[in-house]
Amino acid sequence: MEKFFREETEDSPEIIFDPEGGVFKISKISVPENALDFYKPVLDWIKQYAEEPNVQTQFDFDLEYVNTASSKQIIQIILLLQKVAEKGDVKVRWYYESIDEDMRTLGARYKKLVNVPFELVEIDE
């Protein structure tokens, strides 16, 4: 499957989906004006990946800021990862800075709502 790559911008995250290299990562900042449009191709890609995923998928979120519009798109990504888990092993890692209780709360919320191995990883500054 083709790689999916988005460079980070001032308001949107860096995205690397590289099945061959085994890298799936969304990082930096996600506060786009139109989260729906931004995440549409992302969701489409994962939908397709779910058809024939790797044996193991390690999916990393390492976000600094997330607006509510993005948080709604991110839950859709995680729900799609549940789909991926039907055909392969999936592990989600949610990174947050130790001082960032908002990001920890959001991660904990996702962990509670989805049925996929989900690890909260605290990073010290």
Added chain:
Amino acid sequence: MAQESGQNLFEIAYPLFQRINDNDFEYVYRGYFDHSITKKILYLADTSIAKVTHQAQATLQKRIYYIMVEGLQNITHHQEEIANDKEFEEYPGIFAIQKNGDKYFISTGNIVANDKIDSLKSKLDVINSLSPEELKKFHREILSNGNISDKGGAGLGLIEMSRKSGNKLLYSFEHLNDQYTYFYLQTLIPTDSTYGDVNCNGKHSSLESVKELHQQMNTENILLYFNGFFNQENLLSLLAIIKSRMNMPLTTIKISNVMVEMLQNIIKHGIRTADSAGTSGVFFLGQKDNETILTSGNIIPNEAKQVITDRLEFVNGMSKDELSDYYDDILLDFDTADAKKTGLGFSDLRIKSDRPLKYEFQPINDKEQFYLLQTTVKNKKK
């Protein structure tokens, strides 16, 4: 007490909002100035100017930029002179940029030691007494004399501000105590290159009114005041300023999150300016009694009033636990994948706020309301 100060903001917001026309703006930053903040203020101002100037006015944009740099450097120089002094904390500097029709106003304010006033005043008076030609000559003379003792000591920056603007420099000294005086400096830049016109039509941008605004900001301890059009670009600039300004990482994250939601709310739902530079609104960030108070104001159509009221009452009426459960529900409700319809934004604001969300509507005419929203975040030292 914090409640009262928030209320004051509700009272001053609309009159301030009202005095700004479409495509005009005023931003004021009040606080400590360093390289990082200076850079971000410049970026915010410059991108906003670019939004409302034509390409043919590239020279104008450059001149304004130059004057802003000089003004900001002035503040940092004065600030350094009184380094390690608590006075600067008590009387922080301010930087204001205002666009009023076809004129820009750059104003700065900072404390200076009383014994520096005379020499500062005489420099300004000399500069103001010279014709453009004389000013040019004076500038060259100083440069060739190499008479630049300390930081811009010869007033080169001031000369350049006057030259670039094509105007006299307006200034004012306000006595503070037996050691310090507050020094205001204002430069007027006409968008056409008419020379020597110091009169300003718009009353609100006069030096007196900047001083008045400053007074209000002092009283409410406002660090950032933004009045004009909002768009994603300036939201990101404002965010960057706040990030540099705050020395409390934990609180900064929360404030940034809250700011994004509040401002994107304005951008999405407010009424756009005539040429779509953004959505008109006003925003204050202030600190009182160990709390950060974020206040936004924008115009909404009458019909939106009830919807907003219902949603705000709804989130205010719930306990944090109830709200958290509700948040989970709407996060998983994809009947409408559009976050703005679900009230995710308000729920998020309420969860992050340490007080119920405060709001008010002020009728403008039979179609529209001025809608004010206020979020309070407790400052956490960490």
